[in-house]
Amino acid sequence: MRRAVTLAAVALATVAAAPADAATRLSIRGAGFGHGVGMSQYGAYGYAQQGRTYREILRHYYRGTGLAVLSDRPEVRVLLQGGRRTVTFSGVVRAGGRLLDPAKTYSARAGGQGVVLRSPAGRSLLTSPAPMRLEAPRDGSLLLAGTSEPGVRDGRYRGALELRAAGSGSDGLNVINAVGLEDYVRGVVSAESPPTWPADALKAQAVAARTYAITTTKAGAGFDQYADTRSQVYRGVSAELPATDAAVAATRYQIVTYGGRPVVTYFFATSGGYTENVENSFVGSTPQPWLKGVDDPYDDVSPRHRWGPLRFTAAQVQRRLGRLVAGTFRRIRVVQRGASPRIVRAQVVGSRGTTNVTGAQLRKAFGLNDTWAYFRTISSSTRRGGSRSGDPLPGDPSTGGTTTDGLRALAVLAAAVRARTPHVSGTIAPARTGSRVRLEQLTGGRWETAAEGRILAGGRYELPAPQPGEYRVRFGEDAGPGVRVG
Numbered sequence: 001m002r003r004a005v006t007l008a009a010v011a012l013a014t015v016a017a018a019p020a021d022a023a024t025r026l027s028i029r030g031a032g033f034g035h036g037v038g039m040s041q042y043g044a045y046g047y048a049q050q051g052r053t054y055r056e057i058l059r060h061y062y063r064g065t066g067l068a069v070l071s072d073r074p075e076v077r078v079l080l081q082g083g084r085r086t087v088t089f090s091g092v093v094r095a096g097g098r099l100l101d102p103a104k105t106y107s108a109r110a111g112g113q114g115v116v117l118r119s120p121a122g123r124s125l126l127t128s129p130a131p132m133r134l135e136a137p138r139d140g141s142l143l144l145a146g147t148s149e150p151g152v153r154d155g156r157y158r159g160a161l162e163l164r165a166a167g168s169g170s171d172g173l174n175v176i177n178a179v180g181l182e183d184y185v186r187g188v189v190s191a192e193s194p195p196t197w198p199a200d201a202l203k204a205q206a207v208a209a210r211t212y213a214i215t216t217t218k219a220g221a222g223f224d225q226y227a228d229t230r231s232q233v234y235r236g237v238s239a240e241l242p243a244t245d246a247a248v249a250a251t252r253y254q255i256v257t258y259g260g261r262p263v264v265t266y267f268f269a270t271s272g273g274y275t276e277n278v279e280n281s282f283v284g285s286t287p288q289p290w291l292k293g294v295d296d297p298y299d300d301v302s303p304r305h306r307w308g309p310l311r312f313t314a315a316q317v318q319r320r321l322g323r324l325v326a327g328t329f330r331r332i333r334v335v336q337r338g339a340s341p342r343i344v345r346a347q348v349v350g351s352r353g354t355t356n357v358t359g360a361q362l363r364k365a366f367g368l369n370d371t372w373a374y375f376r377t378i379s380s381s382t383r384r385g386g387s388r389s390g391d392p393l394p395g396d397p398s399t400g401g402t403t404t405d406g407l408r409a410l411a412v413l414a415a416a417v418r419a420r421t422p423h424v425s426g427t428i429a430p431a432r433t434g435s436r437v438r439l440e441q442l443t444g445g446r447w448e449t450a451a452e453g454r455i456l457a458g459g460r461y462e463l464p465a466p467q468p469g470e471y472r473v474r475f476g477e478d479a480g481p482g483v484r485v486g
Contacts, residue, residue, distance in 0.1 A: 022381035022426075023481035024329070026317050029308035032299075032370035034268025036276035036342050037291055038062065039208055041193055041269050042305075045201045046298020054203035054251070061275065062256050062265060062290045067207070070253040070262075076184040076213050077162070077223040078234050080144060080155070083172035085109065087163060091142035091156075094135040096128035102137060105145070108163055110173050115163050131222070133178070134161040141237045144175065156237035158183045164222045176223045177236065182248060184234065185210045189244040191233035192267075202247035211255040211265040232267075258290045266291065270302035272340070272372045280338030281371070283345075283358050293339030304369055309478065312366070320365045327352030331429040332362070332375040342371040378480030379426040380473055382465070422485045424471050425462035431455045431475060439463040442470040442482065 034040075039061035047057045059065060081087070090105040095117050100106060106125075107118045115132040117125045136142040141156040159179035166172040179187075185206055189195075193205045209232055216231065217224040225231040256265050266278070278291035299305055312320070317329045327350040336344040343359030359371030424439055431437075435455045440447040450471065451463045465471050465485040473480040 022379070023483055024314035024317075024377060024379040025479075025481040026312045026314075026329075026332070027308070027376045027378070027478040028310040028312075028366060028368065028373055029306075029477075030368060030370055030373035031272025031304075031306050031341075032372045033270045033302070033304040033307075034370060035266070035281045036268060036271060036293075036338075036340060036370060036372065037278045037281045038266035038268065038275065039204065040271035040275060040296050040299050041201075041205065041267060042302035043271055043275075043296040043299040044204045045193075045197050046301045048198035048201035048204075049301070050298060052200065054200040054207065057200065057204040058207060058256055060294060061267075062258070062263070063292050063294065065256050065258045065263065065290050067254050068257045068260070068262075070181075070210075070214070070255050073253075074181050074214060075159070075178050076181055076225060078177045078179065078184065078225045078227050078231075079174060079218075079221075079223045080157070080161075080177050080227055081175040083166040083170050084175060085172050087161075087173055087175055088145035089134060089142060089161065090145075091136060091140070092134045092161075093137050094133075096126050096132045098126050102140075102142075108132065108134075108173065110165060110171050115173065130173075131162040131164045131176075134163070136160060155235070157187075158237065162222070174222065177227075177234075181210065181213060182252065184213060185248050186245055187234045187236045187239045188213075188232055189247060190239045190241045191235045193244075195241045195243040199243070199247060199250075202244055203251050205267070206244075206247045206251045207254050207256060208265040208267050210251070210253070211262055212267070214255065215262050215264045256290075263288070263290055270304050271296040271299045272305055272370065273297070273299055274340035276338050276340045276342050280342060280344045281360075283360065307369055310366065310368075313481070321348055322365075324348050324355050324357055324361070324365065326350035326355055331377040333429075334375070340372060341374075343373060376431075376475070376478045377427075377429050378473055378475065378478060379428075380424055380471075380480045380483045381426055382471075382483050382485050383423055383425060422465045422468075423462050424465055424473060424483060424485070425460070426473065426480070427459045428455065428461060428473070428475050428480075429459045431459045433457050433459075435475070437461050437463070437473060437475050439465065440472050440474055440479075441465070441467075442472075447472065447474075447479075 044057045086107055086109055088107045091102045092100050093102050104120050109116050114127050114129045116127050119125050141158050144155050146154045157177045162176040162178050164174045166174050188209045189206050193202055227234040255262050273296055274293055275296055276293045279285050279287045314329055325348055330349040333347045333349055334343055338344050346357050347354040348357055363371050433455055437453055437455055438449050439451040441450040453463050455461055468485050470482050470484050472482045
């Protein structure tokens, strides 16, 4: 019996060889689409389907607010094109004080100390200090020509175009649409919400878009709004549709106020079921009483109410995180969530230390829909030896102490067998100690359960692979990388 113990001890001592195969996979699941602050557009859609009015919808998302009618009639300046060497347009009746034929196509370039207007034949007609204002006909529109550049298209716009120098170091022009507030909102609503949505959802969108336009500006840049999601999407005349025009007209000059003053009305696509405090989404911003997280029970109509899993290999994670990883990627640890489960702060854990990051940084790195996200890392490697995950050997102190010589012999023999048995082992993070985990084998193109066990301390697991083949670990809904047992 002493000889058997010695042989078993030798066998156990030889199992510390390097893993034959190893891999890591990161799975990401989440909810929502957007920054999470203010009005959820799909949530508003769901509320309207339940018969709620636009006033009730706005009061729900912007806490403690009311509605007022704006007394003045401002223009909104929207950047349409930036740094253009040549601007081409038609439908203009006046440029820099000179009358033009709206049926003809003209162009303009930066030149000298101003803007040079050219005829259809390319002849210089006028040099004017910037900005040069190009006027559309009253109750009409002008056509701004696009080019082959990505994202630059022909478009019709009301009001006027202002041509301004693009900035220091550039010989191009910024093209800015100066348009009345109501015409601007007409160009936004259908670009932000489908025109087939219920009328009260469109009215809520119109009021939110109008209020956002008068409470935000790109001060010092010569314009107030971008024409894309950096502000709100604006498409000019092409967005003017009967249903959305009716929503704008029904809410004419109405704005959201808090304490009698207009307030910033952020909005976004879908909340996942709960919106977020502004200071948690835009980290470092000042908390605002009307921009607090609220329950959003009807947002489940959204196709992005829940999303994932997204799966990344360790190499893909390393590339996406770049300098945010100290050494080799290990896991992502969330350290603070907001009023909703959106990530405020987290840590990227690497082999050489941790890096503090925000939810916004992780969203950008992985191209996520939202910062409402959960990360799980599963690493797997193959080796020989070890005990079944969570199951102590006979004779182990955890079984109650000493055993008879016969039981101890059986324990030694069992250990020797296990020492020769291939195992798949690794870590799962996060994972609660004692949770169930199973090993799956690829058989006939399908993954079938080969062994089951429990998570050990530190998220570790170790499960026997009964025969050669390809295996993976499954923990809940998440599957680890495939590893080969040879």
